[in-house]
Amino acid sequence: MLTETTTVLPRRRRTPLALGLVLGLVALGLAVVASIAVGAKGLPPSTVLDALLHHDPADPDHLIIWEVRIPRTLIGLLAGAALGLAGVIIQGVTRNPLADPGILGVNAGASLCIVVAISLAGIDSMTGYVWFAFLGAALAAILVYGIGSLGRDRATPLKIALTGAACEAAFRSLTTGILVTDNATYEQFRFWQVGSLAGRDSAVVTQALPFLIAGFVLALASPRILNGLALGDDVARGLGQNVAAGRALSAVAVVVLCGTATAMAGPIAFVGLVVPHAARLITGPDHRWLLPYSMVLAPLVLLAADIIGRLVAQPGELQVGIVTAAIGAPVFIALVRRKRVRG
Amino acid sequence: MRTPRPRARGSILALFLGAVLALTGCGSSTEQSATEQPAAPASGQFPVTIATAFGDVTVPEQPKRVVALGWGDAEVALTLGVQPVGASDWLPVGGDGVAPWMPQDKHYTTAPTMLGTLEVSAEQVAALNPDLILDTRASGDKARYDQLAALGVPVLSIPAGGEAYATTWQQQLDMIGKALGRTTEAETVKNDLEAKFQQAADTHPEFKGKTVAVGSKTSGSYGAYVNGGSRIEFMERLGFIQSPQVQALADDSFSVTVSPERMDLFDADLTVMSPIGVSADEITNDPLFQAVPSVKAGHVVVFSDKMISLAFASATPLGLSYAIDKVLPMVTEAMAR
Numbered sequence A: 001m002l003t004e005t006t007t008v009l010p011r012r013r014r015t016p017l018a019l020g021l022v023l024g025l026v027a028l029g030l031a032v033v034a035s036i037a038v039g040a041k042g043l044p045p046s047t048v049l050d051a052l053l054h055h056d057p058a059d060p061d062h063l064i065i066w067e068v069r070i071p072r073t074l075i076g077l078l079a080g081a082a083l084g085l086a087g088v089i090i091q092g093v094t095r096n097p098l099a100d101p102g103i104l105g106v107n108a109g110a111s112l113c114i115v116v117a118i119s120l121a122g123i124d125s126m127t128g129y130v131w132f133a134f135l136g137a138a139l140a141a142i143l144v145y146g147i148g149s150l151g152r153d154r155a156t157p158l159k160i161a162l163t164g165a166a167c168e169a170a171f172r173s174l175t176t177g178i179l180v181t182d183n184a185t186y187e188q189f190r191f192w193q194v195g196s197l198a199g200r201d202s203a204v205v206t207q208a209l210p211f212l213i214a215g216f217v218l219a220l221a222s223p224r225i226l227n228g229l230a231l232g233d234d235v236a237r238g239l240g241q242n243v244a245a246g247r248a249l250s251a252v253a254v255v256v257l258c259g260t261a262t263a264m265a266g267p268i269a270f271v272g273l274v275v276p277h278a279a280r281l282i283t284g285p286d287h288r289w290l291l292p293y294s295m296v297l298a299p300l301v302l303l304a305a306d307i308i309g310r311l312v313a314q315p316g317e318l319q320v321g322i323v324t325a326a327i328g329a330p331v332f333i334a335l336v337r338r339k340r341v342r343g
Numbered sequence B: 001m002r003t004p005r006p007r008a009r010g011s012i013l014a015l016f017l018g019a020v021l022a023l024t025g026c027g028s029s030t031e032q033s034a035t036e037q038p039a040a041p042a043s044g045q046f047p048v049t050i051a052t053a054f055g056d057v058t059v060p061e062q063p064k065r066v067v068a069l070g071w072g073d074a075e076v077a078l079t080l081g082v083q084p085v086g087a088s089d090w091l092p093v094g095g096d097g098v099a100p101w102m103p104q105d106k107h108y109t110t111a112p113t114m115l116g117t118l119e120v121s122a123e124q125v126a127a128l129n130p131d132l133i134l135d136t137r138a139s140g141d142k143a144r145y146d147q148l149a150a151l152g153v154p155v156l157s158i159p160a161g162g163e164a165y166a167t168t169w170q171q172q173l174d175m176i177g178k179a180l181g182r183t184t185e186a187e188t189v190k191n192d193l194e195a196k197f198q199q200a201a202d203t204h205p206e207f208k209g210k211t212v213a214v215g216s217k218t219s220g221s222y223g224a225y226v227n228g229g230s231r232i233e234f235m236e237r238l239g240f241i242q243s244p245q246v247q248a249l250a251d252d253s254f255s256v257t258v259s260p261e262r263m264d265l266f267d268a269d270l271t272v273m274s275p276i277g278v279s280a281d282e283i284t285n286d287p288l289f290q291a292v293p294s295v296k297a298g299h300v301v302v303f304s305d306k307m308i309s310l311a312f313a314s315a316t317p318l319g320l321s322y323a324i325d326k327v328l329p330m331v332t333e334a335m336a337r
Helices: A013-037 A047-053 A058-091 A107-120 A126-149 A157-181 A183-193 A202-220 A223-230 A233-238 A243-265 A273-283 A285-310 A319-339 B007-025 B073-079 B120-126 B144-150 B171-178 B183-203 B228-239 B260-266 B306-314 B317-337
Strands: B048-052 B054-058 B066-068 B084-087 B113-115 B132-134 B212-216 B222-225 B255-258 B268-275 B300-302
Touching: A013 A047, A013 A058, A013 A273, A013 A285, A013 B171, A047 A058, A058 A202, A058 A223, A058 A273, A058 A285, A058 B260, A107 A126, A107 A183, A107 A243, A126 A157, A126 A243, A157 A183, A157 B113, A183 A202, A202 A243, A202 A285, A223 A233, A223 A285, A223 B144, A233 B113, A285 A319, A285 B171, A285 B306, A319 B007, B048 B317, B066 B073, B066 B120, B073 B084, B073 B132, B073 B183, B073 B317, B113 B120, B113 B132, B113 B255, B132 B171, B144 B260, B171 B183, B171 B317, B183 B228, B183 B317, B222 B260, B228 B268, B228 B306, B228 B317, B255 B260, B268 B306, B268 B317
Parallel strands: B066 B084, B066 B132, B084 B113, B212 B268, B268 B300
Antiparallel strands: B048 B054, B212 B222, B222 B255
8 A cells, every 4th residue: 555655646547536526525415414304303304494494493393403413413524524534644644554543542632631620620511521622632642742752763653653552541541540439420421432423512513613624724735745654754755855744743633633523522433544444445545635535435424324323223312433333343344354454 | 529518408407307207107008028038027037038139148147247339228228227337329429428318317427438339349348347248229240249249248139030220219128128137117217208208199189190201311311211210100109100102112221312302202291300410501401401392381390409319319218208308399389380
């Protein structure tokens, strides 16, 4: 995969890839429509349309559209796009195709910070969790990147991966330590711990939006850096890139994207890991295509998983984090076996 | 930690409770114990044998060092006048784990060793040198039982045919009363509570036959209680009947999760909601909750006082007694709206 990387694509591949991207966008649009039209309570299309066009706050069915389905669709779109991009970048930066944002300790850091916030500060709302999740994700990534950069050869992919794994384990132990000794905190935390698009206030979206836009811009500006890094540090340097700066910038993008997605929806497994692989099957290794493709496919997967979750456990719902894990794990194994992922 | 313990209020209530119990002390007992003992042995008549999910357990002589692990086990032992040497704080009230509705004379004179709730260290239990382990309302998990039974002490797990955490207050009272040789006291406590429920229902004939939907909100989702769990039983004792549309959802658990899209399920003659780990505002301010017809009409009780919702959920005799005092006026008011 890595040795095949070229920074210039033959012209004839561009048209089908662009077409594919448009198709992906159409599919995503359909998923958005489905996400607003389908749910635990069956609403006829006319009601859905009516709710969208003539919102009546006194009508419980209209409230379902505006208070439940639209916010969670928005969160699914944004968090999905963020996870997809973050997955591509982290795999590119660490040159580790099995990497996902967990490798920077981002999820574990967010969890730890939320648990501390619940336990010590009595934070008990989703909108309150956002900031602590974000803080935790950022601190974790800074710590991992900082420790990984110590020593003579700076931040190599291997050092980052090892540091990340160690910190992830440490954060998890601390989190578990607090949870087993504090029942009340456990009660609250366990609902955040499984990623979900439901029950999140639309205020969460407003809070997260500026961060996400910054993250999207950073991510979509990084294909050249990632293509360079994919060739190896020496070649990248030979191409005139500042490897350390490029890697640091990408890490910032991952923290912002992943931290915000985690803050909004809780830890959602496999989307950031599997989607870039699926995208790579279509696009090949060029990050100029890989990034936009992942940005479109990941929210598609996330919304589809969320819709499935709403339908299979009625009158309750299955949280999206459970669905993505259930779907993602076998897909991932199949991908690894078929493509013989190389590191 | 987030719940400061209202000590002063607790002791005032304790006085009040004592008075109420004294006044209502003449009830009639209808329920017979489920064990095969022909007559309940009086205090001091040991050995006793009690049927549990893991077979009959024999307590050879009156226990002196009781370790209470199940939800409410320590409170029931205290209610019967026995002080456990080790206890689990299921209601996270902190300190010695005694709920504020416990009267002063039922508090510990010597602080017990506080043990974990979901996870229990067998080593810690062994160190307390117990002669009886109570685990009557717990997971009823075989591995947990085996670990405790390995200490060579009688272990009272969930009752025969019981479900995890679904032991009723009557079963719990009955089992613990027998094991501690306090059957007379247990009988009195039971009769008192039965009478108090009966009196509440008698003074409010307007509740009779009205439907109630009992639910909770956690930080993750809404849930509806089903299958006659303790919260449903509480409302039924007041004369209500479980909402049929909620009961229709029942599987083998005592609650089902309810999608925010299906809030219509909570519509009944009365809607009762407990916040669990969230503030009551998160329920009352939820536009979807406000749109439920019974809620819109004011036929709704949302427990904003954590102690009340803990008592409502406690399924212990004194917790339920406290809940009657607190919940009854709220229900009366909501039904009158």
